[in-house]
Amino acid sequence: MEAEPTEGVALAMGGTRGQGRPMRITLIRPNMNSDRSTDAMEPLVFAILAALTPDDVDLTLIDERLEPIPYDQPADLVAITVETYNARHSYQIAKRFRQRGVPVVMGGYHPTFLPQEALQYADAVAIGDAENLWGQIVQDTRD
Ligand code: B12
Numbered sequence: 001m002e003a004e005p006t007e008g009v010a011l012a013m014g015g016t017r018g019q020g021r022p023m024r025i026t027l028i029r030p031n032m033n034s035d036r037s038t039d040a041m042e043p044l045v046f047a048i049l050a051a052l053t054p055d056d057v058d059l060t061l062i063d064e065r066l067e068p069i070p071y072d073q074p075a076d077l078v079a080i081t082v083e084t085y086n087a088r089h090s091y092q093i094a095k096r097f098r099q100r101g102v103p104v105v106m107g108g109y110h111p112t113f114l115p116q117e118a119l120q121y122a123d124a125v126a127i128g129d130a131e132n133l134w135g136q137i138v139q140d141t142r143d
Pocket residue numbers: 031032033040041042043044045048065079080081082083084085105106107108109110126128129130131133134137
C-alpha cells in the first residue's frame with residue numbers, strides 16, 4: 001500500500017501479533033560506524049518511547065553503539081530511530097528484518113526530513129515527534 005506522507009504516520013501497517021502472547025517490539029538505535037562504545041549515554045528517545053509503550057508490550061531496546069542487533073530475535077515490529085549519518089545503515093538493518101517478514105517503522109530526524117526516501121525501506125514512517133504517534137503505531141501493529 002502506498003500513501004502520501006503527511007504529518008504523522010505515513011503508512012498503516014497490518015497487525016502481526018500472534019494470539020495469547022505479548023506483542024514484541026524491538027527499538028533500535030543504529031550505530032554510526034562499526035566501533036562499540038563502553039560509555040554511550042542512553043538515547044533520550046528510548047526513554048520517551050518506553051514511557052509511551054503500553055505495559056503489556058514486550059519492548060527490547062537495542063543501542064548498537066553498545067551491543068549487536070539481534071536479527072534472529074522474534075519481533076512483531078522493529079522501530080528504528082534514524083539520523084542522517086546512520087540512515088544508510090538503518091536501511092540495511094530494515095532490509096534484513098523485512099526479509100524475515102517483520103514490519104519496520106522509522107522515525108527521527110532523517111525520516112522526518114525525507115519521508116519518501118525512508119518509505120522505500122520501511123513499512124511506515126513517523127514524521128515528527130513520537131508523543132502523538134507511538135500509541136497509534138502500537139495499535140496498528142496489534143490490529
Ligand atoms: C544529545 C545529542 C547528541 C548526543 C547523544 C547523547 C545520547 N544520549 O545518545 C551526542 C553528543 C553523543 C551526539 C553525537 C552526535 N550527534 Co547529536 N545531537 C544531540 C541533540 C542535541 C539532541 C538529541 C536528542 O536527544 N533529542 C531528544 C530526543 C528525544 O529527540 P529525537 O531523538 O529527535 O526523537 C524524537 C523524534 O525525532 C521522534 N523519533 C525519533 N526516533 C523515532 C523513532 C520512532 C519509531 C518514532 C515513532 C519516533 C521517533 O520522537 C522522539 C520524541 O519526540 C541533537 C540536536 C537537537 N536539538 O535535537 C543533535 C543531533 C541529533 N546530532 C547530530 C549529529 C550530526 C551528531 C554526530 C554525528 C556529530 C558528530 N559529527 O560526531 C554524533 C553522532 C555520534 C554517534 N556515534 O552516533 C545531528 C543529526 C542531524 C541529522 N540530520 O541526522 C543533530 C540533529 C544536531 C544537528 N542539528 O546537526 N549528539
